[in-house]
Structures are given as C-alpha cells and as structure tokens.
Amino acid sequence: MAGGDISGGKAIAGSVLLTHEVGLHARPSVKLTKLAKTFGAAIQLGTSADGPWIDAKSIVKVMAAKAPQGTTLHFRAAGLDADEAVAALVALVERDFDEAGTQAGHG
Amino acid sequence: MVERFGRAAAPGLARGPVHRIVDRTEIARHGGTPAEERSALEAAIAVASADLVSLMGTSEEDGAAMLEFQLAMLEDDALREPALSAIAAGSDAATGWKDALGIQIDDYRASGDAYFAARATDLEDLRDRVLGHLVEDGAGETIAPGSILIGRDLTPSRFLGLEWSKGGGIALTEGSPSSHVAMLARSRGVPMVVDLSDLPGEAFADAIVDGDRGRLVLDPPPEELDRFAGSQAEAAERVGQEDAVLRLPAHIASGESIAVLINVAEPAELAAIDPAICDGIGLVRTEFLFHGPAGLPDEETQYRAYRTILEWAGDRPVTIRTVDAGGDKPVPGFTIDGESNPFLGTRGVRLSLAKPDIFRLQLRALARAAEHGNLKIMLPMVTVPAEIDRSAALLDAAIAELRAEGIPCRRPPLGIMVEVPAVAVVPEIFGAAAFFSIGSNDLTQYTTAAARDIAAVAELGDAGHPAVIALIRNVVTGAAKLGIDVSLCGDMGGDPRLLPALIAAGLRSVSVAPPLVGRVKLALARISGEGT
Numbered sequence: 001m002a003g004g005d006i007s008g009g010k011a012i013a014g015s016v017l018l019t020h021e022v023g024l025h026a027r028p029s030v031k032l033t034k035l036a037k038t039f040g041a042a043i044q045l046g047t048s049a050d051g052p053w054i055d056a057k058s059i060v061k062v063m064a065a066k067a068p069q070g071t072t073l074h075f076r077a078a079g080l081d082a083d084e085a086v087a088a089l090v091a092l093v094e095r096d097f098d099e100a101g102t103q104a105g106h107g
Numbered sequence: 108m109v110e111r112f113g114r115a116a117a118p119g120l121a122r123g124p125v126h127r128i129v130d131r132t133e134i135a136r137h138g139g140t141p142a143e144e145r146s147a148l149e150a151a152i153a154v155a156s157a158d159l160v161s162l163m164g165t166s167e168e169d170g171a172a173m174l175e176f177q178l179a180m181l182e183d184d185a186l187r188e189p190a191l192s193a194i195a196a197g198s199d200a201a202t203g204w205k206d207a208l209g210i211q212i213d214d215y216r217a218s219g220d221a222y223f224a225a226r227a228t229d230l231e232d233l234r235d236r237v238l239g240h241l242v243e244d245g246a247g248e249t250i251a252p253g254s255i256l257i258g259r260d261l262t263p264s265r266f267l268g269l270e271w272s273k274g275g276g277i278a279l280t281e282g283s284p285s286s287h288v289a290m291l292a293r294s295r296g297v298p299m300v301v302d303l304s305d306l307p308g309e310a311f312a313d314a315i316v317d318g319d320r321g322r323l324v325l326d327p328p329p330e331e332l333d334r335f336a337g338s339q340a341e342a343a344e345r346v347g348q349e350d351a352v353l354r355l356p357a358h359i360a361s362g363e364s365i366a367v368l369i370n371v372a373e374p375a376e377l378a379a380i381d382p383a384i385c386d387g388i389g390l391v392r393t394e395f396l397f398h399g400p401a402g403l404p405d406e407e408t409q410y411r412a413y414r415t416i417l418e419w420a421g422d423r424p425v426t427i428r429t430v431d432a433g434g435d436k437p438v439p440g441f442t443i444d445g446e447s448n449p450f451l452g453t454r455g456v457r458l459s460l461a462k463p464d465i466f467r468l469q470l471r472a473l474a475r476a477a478e479h480g481n482l483k484i485m486l487p488m489v490t491v492p493a494e495i496d497r498s499a500a501l502l503d504a505a506i507a508e509l510r511a512e513g514i515p516c517r518r519p520p521l522g523i524m525v526e527v528p529a530v531a532v533v534p535e536i537f538g539a540a541a542f543f544s545i546g547s548n549d550l551t552q553y554t555t556a557a558a559r560d561i562a563a564v565a566e567l568g569d570a571g572h573p574a575v576i577a578l579i580r581n582v583v584t585g586a587a588k589l590g591i592d593v594s595l596c597g598d599m600g601g602d603p604r605l606l607p608a609l610i611a612a613g614l615r616s617v618s619v620a621p622p623l624v625g626r627v628k629l630a631l632a633r634i635s636g637e638g639t
Contacts, residue, residue, distance in 0.1 A: 020402055021402020021403045021439075021440045022222045022402045022439045022440050023222070025222055025223070026172075026173075026176040026226065026229075027172060027176065029176075029179075030175055030176050030179045033179065033183075034179070055185070058183050058184070058185040059176075059179045059180055059183050060180060060183045060185035060186045060211075061185055063180070063223075063226065064211075064214070066218055066223050069402075069440060
C-alpha cells in the first residue's frame, strides 16, 4: 500500500456533507491538508463516490477541486492508521473546520 | 517634473525617494544545465518559504491567514512539479516556473466562483516572490523605509514585508482601489494612487504621492516641495484645531445645533473612538459580517457584533443598515453572479427580500440586540413602499418567533436609505418609514448616471450637482411633512465644500467617517445658515 495508490479495494472509506458557506476555500483547505499529513496512511479525497480521487495531503490539488458548499466529500485511505485518518477528516468537516469560533492558531 | 493623475486608493500625502518596483514577470534568466536550473528553483522556493514564515511572524491576523495559505501552497510538491518537468525538458528555471504557475493562475481566474477566482492573486504573489529570488541572486530588492514605490502593481505579501512606520507611498499604473493591497494601505495609513497612465521609464529621485486627489509628482520642483511642506504644516495645524472642537456639540454660526453622527464599518474601529465626539452612529455597515473566512454569519455572531456596537454607544442612537451586498460589493454564496448590470440589479433590500432565510437571521439578531441600546434598523436601496411593508412583515415575524422561543427582544424602528431617485423625487409616499437617511453616494451616482469608479466619468458624478442638491431639499421637505427625522450618511456630509449647500437645503443631521468629525464641526461653525 505504498506510494499513495489505494485503488486496490481494501481502503477505508467515509463521506461527509460540506456545509461551509463558500465551499472548500483557502483556510479549510489548509486545515484539511495539515491534518491529513499527520497520518501515515495514504488518503484520497473525491467529490463523488466514484472519484476522480486526489491526494488529500496536497493543498494544490484540494484547492483545484473547487468544491462548493453542498458537495459530499468522500475520503478513502489505506495504511496503518487509515481508520483514524478517515474519522478525523470527516469530523473536521462536520465541525465546519472549527471556524465558527473564528481563527485557530498556526500549527 | 512629471505629473500624473490616477485613481485615489488610500488617502494622505507622502514624499520620499523613488523606488521602482521591478516587474518580475518581465525579467529573463540565463539558463544553466537542467540540474543547475532545478537546484536554482528549489533554492528560490526555499528562500521564498522562509520569507513567508518570517512575514507571518510580524503580520496581524488578517494578513497571517493569507500568508499561511500561500506557504502551504508553496511547500506542496504538486505546485512545483510542472515547472520541474519543464526544466527537465530544457526550460530555464524562471520560464519554467512562470509558465507553470501561469496555467494555474488562468485556471483560477476562469473559475465561475468569485472566491476561487480571487485566489489567482495569491498564486501571482507566489510566482513573483519566487521569481524575485531566481533573478536577483536571492538577495531580493532592498527598499529604504519612507520610499515612494512606483510600478505596475504590488502584491499584498510584498506590501506586508515592507516597513511603513517611517512613511512612504505607492503609485501604480495598474491596480484597483478595491484590491487587497489598497485595503492594507488604507488600514496602515499609506497614501496610494492606482491606474496612472504611461509612467515615463527614466530614473527619478524624488516623488510626492497625493492619495486624496490621485496625483503623483515625480522629481517635484522647489515650488511643489514648498507646497508639500505647506500642506503638511496646514495638516498639522488643522489637526490641532479639530482636536479642540472634537468633543463639543456641533452648531452653525447662528448657534443652531447640528447633529454629527459617525459611520462605522466594523466594531473593531470603535475601540479607538471616544463616544463623546458624536451624537450617535448614523450608519453601521453590516457587510463586514458577510466577508469573514467562515462564510455567511450565523445569528449569534451577528447578535454579538450588534450588541458590542450598541453597548459602545450607550444611550446614543445607533442606526444599523441591513446587509447592503451586491453592486460593487459581491458576497460569495449570497449575491447573484453574472448580472449584466449589478448596480441596477439585485442589491441591498432587493437581495435581502430575495433571500428571506438570510434576511430573517439578520432581523432576529437585530431585534435581540435592540434590548441593549437605542437601535434603529435601516433598509438600503428601497425603491417602492412595498419593500418597507415586506421587510416590516419579516421583522414582525422574526419578533413573534423570538417571543415564542422566550428570547428577549424589542422591535426597533424601521427606516430607509434614500439613495434611489424614485424615492427622493416622491418622499411623501414613503410614510411607512420611521426615518430617512440620505445615501448621497448612490443618490449622486444614480442621479448623474455616472459611477465614481469609472475615471472617465467620475467628474460627472459630482454630489454638488444642482439636481442632487434639489433632490436632497425635496427629501428634507418631504420628511418634515411626514413628521419624520432625516439625516445624511454619504461622503457629502464630510465634505466642507458641500456642507453649506446641505445646511441651505434644510438638513440638520449628518453622519460622517470618524476621522472627519472634527473637520465637519469646524466647517459647520463657519456656515451662516441663512438662505434656508
């Protein structure tokens, strides 16, 4: 399962509705990719259940998805901590990227 | 001497040595072997990343969030991959980087979404920062504090990287007063002019930037320098006189008192203002709540902001305007994209009525905040009386909901901005309004059919046009017949040249930008008030 390729079929998957008003914009993308990089698992993000899949650790690719509000974000991950990674990313989106209480500190 | 006029982007007067900003996209680099070019690009990216990290350490929160995003993009291998491929195929590092970023910038710019389109500027900023290190041996330009920066455009990160506490100014041939860097310049008090035509290419030593008039003077002759020194001395003297009257009630020469209120764009401004300088707040623009990084504001966020403002004002009246988005103020996720003529489109109360779910939250937050002070609600862009009736019905419904939920609230008076000629011509049919506040900026624009931000016609959009004055007189007379209060909350009220006409038209209340309160009180005291 190395190299970020997780199309093999044994991936952990999860999905969550993006409620953020302007979609997956700069600050949410920074938070999402930073969190993804804390896991060893390869993690991918798709804006539909069938992909196309992009590397959830790359802010360039996450921003390029230009996901608007109301998109269902799909995650799939493979590797040792894949379960935790998907759960953590889904929870981050559910918490609306912790932006309700204004800014978070820089990590 | 060379004199050029452009558009005023940040007020004030500055003089200093000229520093020409190098247009980094136009410098070519002599390429080495692919391996040399690759390591040159990696090194430039590393230095650029280090720049951003150190800038983040010294920036306020607004700038730091933008820099953090740029840093994350720059450190992502995916950003540099296309450039590295081009270098492997024989391109030099600067061209490879410029072309690779160019494709992504165009992609963002072409995005239908205003928010993502605006990210193109962040990528341009990154492109130029890295190019700067590629072509200048990593040293970067050194800019002496107090310099007048002259060039095509200036990126926000470069602005944030400069020392502005020792003065300085900015003069650009492109750019816009609504750009991010213009906003930063205004908040840091850096005079700035944009949209200057054909700047000569030769070297200049000295320059004066007049950010009030949109004027740039290169190599000013002695008489210009004398005038500059005179203006500075005058400004210092004026500040002294203004301070002396700042906390006194305003009146005209006859002794008749005039209400002077302030316009507020966000609660943070109030921290530095003593409530004793004004008779209240004549206009709170609520758009600041709708531009936050978290998207549209929830009821609680709005309630807290309104309550803060009311508590600052104490017993003084506070007029809060419902969101005035649209026109030149698009809000992602709220305003309607792609209208052919946004100034004549779905803006102000028209947009609020078209999106009742969003309007309802604002009305609930306002009714709750009304418990904490002397609040009035104001509707922007009203054109027909039915808009007041529909808004009043929504306000009543919001209050009924709050009462049913057991949440404390109060129904504030509901008044209107008078900024559409259809209202100013027949104010007497708008008796459903609790008060009028004349929005002179839009009233002037719609009366003269000339936009202030279009340089070629800006001169026509003059608030001193007799038609605008006649309409204001008509509104004051109409309000008197209806027995309701009238005030004016546009730029006209802060302009000493136009105040005599307003007083002559019968107006006795103005609301102005906080820094203008002293100037307006001084000017009023010199007006006879005869001829009304």
